[in-house]
Amino acid sequence: MLREEFxxxxxxxxxxLLGLAVVVVAGSFLLASSVSMERxxxxxxxxxxxxxxxxxxxxFNEWSPWAELDPATTYELSSPTNAVGSKFAWSSNDPSVGKxxxxxxALTPNQxxxxxxxxxxxxxxxxxxxxxAEGAGTKVNWGFKSDLHGIVxxxxxxxxxxxxxxxxxKGLAKLKQVAEALPNVDVSKATVETVxxxxxxxxxxxxxxxVDAASSTEVLTAAYxxxxxxxxxNGIQQAGPVYTKIxxxxxxxxxxxxxxxxxxxxxxxTGRIVATQSFGGKALRFEHVGSYDDLAKTHALAEAxxxxxxxxxxxxxxxxxxxxxxxxxxxxxQTQILVPFE
Numbered sequence: 001m002l003r004e005e006f007x008x009x010x011x012x013x014x015x016x017l018l019g020l021a022v023v024v025v026a027g028s029f030l031l032a033s034s035v036s037m038e039r040x041x042x043x044x045x046x047x048x049x050x051x052x053x054x055x056x057x058x059x060f061n062e063w064s065p066w067a068e069l070d071p072a073t074t075y076e077l078s079s080p081t082n083a084v085g086s087k088f089a090w091s092s093n094d095p096s097v098g099k100x101x102x103x104x105x106a107l108t109p110n111q112x113x114x115x116x117x118x119x120x121x122x123x124x125x126x127x128x129x130x131x132x133a134e135g136a137g138t139k140v141n142w143g144f145k146s147d148l149h150g151i152v153x154x155x156x157x158x159x160x161x162x163x164x165x166x167x168x169x170k171g172l173a174k175l176k177q178v179a180e181a182l183p184n185v186d187v188s189k190a191t192v193e194t195v196x197x198x199x200x201x202x203x204x205x206x207x208x209x210x211v212d213a214a215s216s217t218e219v220l221t222a223a224y225x226x227x228x229x230x231x232x233x234n235g236i237q238q239a240g241p242v243y244t245k246i247x248x249x250x251x252x253x254x255x256x257x258x259x260x261x262x263x264x265x266x267x268x269x270t271g272r273i274v275a276t277q278s279f280g281g282k283a284l285r286f287e288h289v290g291s292y293d294d295l296a297k298t299h300a301l302a303e304a305x306x307x308x309x310x311x312x313x314x315x316x317x318x319x320x321x322x323x324x325x326x327x328x329x330x331x332x333x334q335t336q337i338l339v340p341f342e
Contacts, residue, residue, distance in 0.1 A: 036143060036144065036145040036146075037143060037144060037164055037165055037168070038141055038142065038143030038144075038168075039141075039142055039143070039165060039168040039169050039172055040139060040140060040141045040142070040172070041139075041140050041172040041173065041175070041176055042134045042135075042137050042138070042139050042140075043137050043138050043139075043140055043175070043176045043179045043180060044136070044137040044180055044184070045137060045138060045179045045180055045182065045184055046137075046138060046184075046185070046186040046187075046188070047110040047111065047131040047132075047133070047138045047188075048110050048186050048187045048188035048308070049138075049179055049182050049183070049184070049185070049186075049187065049308050050131055050138050050140060050175070050179050051109065051110045051111075051113075051131060052082075052308055052309050052310075053175060053178060053179060054113050054129045054131075054140075054175070055082050055104070055107060055109075055113045056081050056082035056309075057077050057078075057081040057082070057086055057087075057088040057104075058077065058081045058082075058310070059310065060088060061075075062174075062178050063171055063174040063175040063177075063178050064171060064174075065167040065168070065170040065171035065174065066096075066097060066167065069092075069094060069096050069097050070092045070093075070094035070096075070097045072092065072093070072094075073090055073091065073092040073094070073097055074090070074091050074092075075088070075089065075090050076088075076089040076090075077089075082104075082107075083104065083107070084104050084105065084106060084107055085103065085104065086103065086104045087101055087102070087103045087104075088101060088102050088103075089101035098119065098120075098122070099119075099120055100117065100118055100119040100120060100122075101117075101118050102115045102116065102117050102118070102127070103115060103116045103118075105126075109188075110131060110188055111130070111131055111132075112128060112129065112130050112131065113128065113129045114126065114127070114128045115127045115128070117144070123146065124146065125144050125145065125146035126144060126145050126146070127142075127143065127144040127145075128141075128142075128143055128144070129141070129142050130142075130143075140172060140175065140176075142168050142171065142172055143168075144164070182304075182307055182308050183303075183304040183307055183308065185300075185301065185304035185308075187301065187304050187305045187308050187309075189301065190286060190298075190301050190302070190305050191286065191287040192284050192285065192286045192287070192302075192305060193284070193285050194282065194283075194284060194285075195282070195283055195284075195285045195338075196281065196282050196283075197278075197279060197280055197281065197283065197338075198280050199277040199278050199279065199280030200239050200240065200261040200262070200277060200278040201239070201261065201262050201263070201264050201265035201266075201275070201277055201278075202239075202259045202260060202261045202262055202265060202275075202276050202277050202278050203227050203230065203231065203236075203259065203260055203262060203265055203269060203273050203274070203275060203276065204227070204245070204257040204258060204259035204260075204273070204274055204276045205223040205226060205227060205257065205258050205259075205272050205273055205274070206247070206255070206256070206257050206258075206272070206274075207219050207220075207223050207255075207256060207257075207258055208253050208254065208255045208256070209253065209254065209256075210252055210253055210254075211249070211252055211253065211254055211296070212252075212293065213291060213292040213293045216254075216292065217292070217325070219258075220242075220244070220258050223258035224242050224258055224260060226271070226272075226273065227258070227259075227260045227273055228260065230267075230269070230270060230271075230273055231260070231262060234267040236262050236263060236264060236265070236267060237262065237263045238260055238261065238262060238263075239261040239262050239263050240261040240278075240320075241261075241320055241321055241322050242258070242259065242260050242320075242321050243259050243260075243261075243278065243318055243319060243320040243321060244256040244257060244258055244259065244318065244319045244321075245257040245259060245279075245316050245318055246316055246317045246318065246319065247316060257276070259276065259278065261278050265277075278318075279318050279338055279340065281340055282340065282341065282342075283318075283338045283339055283340045283341065284302065284305070284306075284311070284338070284339045284341055285336050285337070285338055285339075286298055286301070286302050286305075286336065286337040286339065287334070287335075287336060288334070288335040288336070288337060289331075289332065289333065289334055289335075290330070290331055290332075290333060291330050291331070291333065292325075292333065292335070295319065295335060295337070298335075298337055299317070299337060302317075302337060302339050306339070306341065311341045311342070312341060312342050313339055313340065313341050314340050314341060314342050315340040316340075317337060317338060317339050317340075318337070318338040319335055319336070319337055319338075320335065320336040320337075320338065321333075321335055322334040322335060322336060323335070
């Protein structure tokens with residue numbers, strides 16, 4: 001009697017397990033073959049301020065929701081860190097961090113960043129950050145998508161959104177905090193390029209003037225005239241547009257070296273003229289078109305650009321006066337501002 005009851009129970013168990021297996025297998029074919037999740041936040045800054053934070057792996061850990069989980073995590077960044085193909089790899093003994101990498105697969109400046117995620121034997125996924133205008137600020141959508149292969153992955157896919165969403169929400173909150181600590185300036189308005197220049201021989205006169213265009217023009221004209229007269233007397237040819245090396249500001253005045261590049265500067269200088277050389281090295285070159293009275297605006301834009309891109313200014317700035325104000329309309333005057341950085 002007991003044996004018969006046991007065999008019935010065993011039979012029911014086997015049938016139940018088989019039925020459950022059929023449900024699991026059959027059910028998996030009804031589940032989605034991929035999983036996706038997206039979270040968003042609005043940041044009170046232009047897209048040009050947010051974009052460098054999400055497109056440059058040097059900045060990722062400033063807002064990553066996982067950066068604080070294991071301080072012992074090691075990272076490896078490719079160079080450059082902000083281009084298609086750039087790779088960010090991490091390795092940690094903490095299972096909540098693990099090991100993996102992400103690689104930039106597509107970039108649309110100030111709009112979108114796409115990355116491929118590789119978690120090793122835990123699978124792969126694709127992620128993106130989309131930026132769009134939202135009033136005076138920027139709406140940031142951060143999402144991911146992963147294909148699900150096999151029965152286990154499809155069932156596990158039901159849990160992934162609820163597991164990942166809190167991290168994405170935390171990361172976006174940190175991104176908002178970091179971005180809103182930066183200048184509220186649309187740095188995409190800057191016309192700028194990175195240059196690496198070789199120094200040229202030059203002659204210069206140290207002077208100071210008022211920050212207004214009239215005062216500066218008077219002092220600079222006199223200084224450049226003095227240098228040109230000296231160069232002509234010594235048969236020295238000019239090697240490029242005149243420029244100033246900015247030494248400092250005090251109230252409504254600024255101190256500078258009015259300089260002219262030369263083919264050579266081996267002639268002994270006279271009076272207040274000194275032999276020197278133009279800037280040599282790596283710098284950001286900002287283009288300014290218009291009145292000299294508006295140069296302060298381009299200098300301020302350069303300041304914001306440095307802060308947004310987390311670049312450190314080193315040494316003096318230079319203003320290169322590409323246009324001759326004697327025969328160029330004020331609105332067409334071209335000036336270059338060199339900002340040495342590291």
